[in-house]
Amino acid sequence: MANIFGIRRSDPPEEQISISDQGTDVLIQILVLAASALAETDSQKRMAVWLAEHDATRGTGSIGFAIADMPWDSASFEADRQFWVRVMDAASQKTGWNTLNFRPNAERLMPMLGWFRKRFFRLRAEDINPDALADWCDEMDDDDPTLNGFPRCRQHGVYLTWCGCRICGN
Numbered sequence: 001m002a003n004i005f006g007i008r009r010s011d012p013p014e015e016q017i018s019i020s021d022q023g024t025d026v027l028i029q030i031l032v033l034a035a036s037a038l039a040e041t042d043s044q045k046r047m048a049v050w051l052a053e054h055d056a057t058r059g060t061g062s063i064g065f066a067i068a069d070m071p072w073d074s075a076s077f078e079a080d081r082q083f084w085v086r087v088m089d090a091a092s093q094k095t096g097w098n099t100l101n102f103r104p105n106a107e108r109l110m111p112m113l114g115w116f117r118k119r120f121f122r123l124r125a126e127d128i129n130p131d132a133l134a135d136w137c138d139e140m141d142d143d144d145p146t147l148n149g150f151p152r153c154r155q156h157g158v159y160l161t162w163c164g165c166r167i168c169g170n
């Protein structure tokens with residue numbers, strides 16, 4: 001099955017990108033590696049965790065998301081938007097790939113990273129879903145890593161989710 005990504009869920013198909021389950025899994029792993037390496041603020045770390053929560057436990061074909069529905073904090077939107085552009089560049093430079101026990105297919109991933117980079121580059125504050133952050137936080141348990149100092153995986157350096165490490169768990 002394929003996973004659909006776009007800026008908004010309501011965008012027409014030609015504005016979206018469709019990525020296979022396997023491709024999505026690798027894409028999320030390399031983005032989580034890059035985002036964990038670059039995140040400086042709580043809001044950036046939180047978004048890295050949110051991304052890491054996107055794995056196959058959600059069911060095949062349901063790992064895709066709309067960029068608008070990421071947990072953006074409107075107070076730091078512009079800095080966080082630029083952060084995600086830098087994450088795409090860092091992923092293109094294979095940040096953290098040395099920690100993986102497989103070799104991601106760079107030729108396949110680069111066009112996807114380019115697609116996302118362009119979307120983050122163009123994203124505007126009015127595109128974001130203002131309720132996404134609060135909705136996500138409402139679902140967290142008290143022991144969620146996001147609320148407990150953002151622990152990282154020792155092996156991969158990525159921020160942990162309530163399921164553990166996105167990469168070890170694979």
Ligand SMILES: [Zn+2]
Pocket residue numbers: 153154155156157165166167168169
């Ligand atoms: Zn790990």
